[in-house]
Amino acid sequence: MELTFPVIDFSKLNGEERAAAMEMIKDACENWGFFELVNHGISHELMETVERLTKEHYRKCMEQRFKEMVASKGLEAVQSEINDMDWESTFFLRHLPESNMSEIPDLEEDYRKVMKEFAVELEKLAEQLLDLLCENLGLEPGYLKKVFYGSKGPTFGTKVSNYPPCPKPDLIKGLRAHTDAGGIILLFQDDKVSGLQLLKDGQWIDVPPMKHSIVINLGDQLEVITNGKYKSVMHRVIAQTDGTRMSIASFYNPGSDAVIYPAPALLEKEADKSQVYPKFVFEDYMKLYAGLKFQAKEPRFEAMKTVESAVNLGPIATV
Secondary structure, eight states, X not given: OOOOXXXXXXXXXXXXXXXXXXXXXXXXXXXXXXXXXXXXXXOHHHHHHHHHHXXXXXXIIIHHHHHHHHHHHTGGGOOSOXXXXXXXXXXXXXXXXXXXXXXXXXXXXXHHHHHHHHHHHHHHHHHHHXXXXXXXXXXXXXXXXXXXXXXXXXXXXXXXXXXXXXXOTXXXXXEEEEOXXXXXXXXXXXXXXXXXXXXXXXXXXXXXOOTTOEEEEEOHHHHHHTTTSSOOOOEEEOOOSSSOEEEEEEEEEOOTTOEEOOOHHHHHHSSSOSOOSOXXXXXXXXXXXXXXXXXXXXXXXXXXXXXXXXXXXXXXXXO
């Protein structure tokens, strides 16, 4: 059976087809962990400017450095599979709780400005999506945003990646398989060069490149909060032999001191009331994840159960 990757027309949420669109989102969250949004309300012109400036920035500031790194490690000539690195050139932007945009070297003023503008739009879209998930899950409006809030609001940042042409894509992954640690991820990906794949029912399936779309995927925290109703899904990037793939992934995550645990309202609905997933402080999960990113997520959840007893649900003392 040919599986069709879920593509959702976001504009339909405002009309008589709303129920069908909500059903598609629900199905995608429960069975895919991924979906692609079209007509999401972010202007095409803004997206095109972001893409143009990102590609220019890569060519001007990063391409040469990447080539030098490849040469210094002798990567063109590798004969066996490389498991400890990724064929990607990246930098990170932090937007919330406070921006680090001004500290990133080499960013030209117009690029900084457009990335700020893009981040504002993505943040709005992320919050809209969290509310739609609440509605589908039967949680009170705003529940997910509140859980993510912690004491200083959510953490929101962007990983800007370029995947240059790779001579040995069978031996070096663009990005090794992993699940995302955080909340909800919004990806603006190249519409010409493919490479992103997700694991579904034991098969790797391509996430189709589409012009002006935003790909959404769910991170580990939403799996915990929904007590496994929604799953974070393994995904990877296959490097290509020709063409550089652009990927701009924005992560809308809980605040560092947010306490994450299965939503009581969902546990009440389950016949078996026992909580499957742990309760923990988001920052503690991130410390654990840093060393285990490219491994299965289940042992991470198990490890968090052992620290669970130390977390109480009162107000969290912030240092």
